[in-house]
Amino acid sequence: xxxxxxxxxxxxxxxxxxxxxxxxxxxxxxxxxxxxxxxxxxxxxxxxxxxxxxxxxxxxxxxxxxxxxxxxxxxxxxxxxxxxxxxxxxxxxxxxxxxxxxxxxxxxxxxxxxxxxxxxxxxxxxx
Numbered sequence: 001x002x003x004x005x006x007x008x009x010x011x012x013x014x015x016x017x018x019x020x021x022x023x024x025x026x027x028x029x030x031x032x033x034x035x036x037x038x039x040x041x042x043x044x045x046x047x048x049x050x051x052x053x054x055x056x057x058x059x060x061x062x063x064x065x066x067x068x069x070x071x072x073x074x075x076x077x078x079x080x081x082x083x084x085x086x087x088x089x090x091x092x093x094x095x096x097x098x099x100x101x102x103x104x105x106x107x108x109x110x111x112x113x114x115x116x117x118x119x120x121x122x123x124x125x126x127x
Contacts (some may be wrong), residue, residue, distance in 0.1 A: 021075025024062065029070050031092035069094050 101115040
């Protein structure tokens, strides 16, 4: 599966700077309903949006998956979204493809995680 060049540049910049704040984090677009019910407005183009709330910071986000998923930078989640609202956002977190066993290993280093028998791996050809 080829890597999009803009995604590659985004990750390369995060790696070279040692700062992962620019990496996107994905949420169900339903996360925005909460704000619309409270009088916010959302303006959008085909693939980006802007959440406008009276007296609050503007939140810019990307739109993907036929409008079902939005994403913003991790750093924006931490700096623009008030701490009191972060649980709401995390309730709408969209998990991208990831190895559950690997994530558990990073959360509990040294713990035993049975994920099947060990075997040699032969990467699929591609790219």
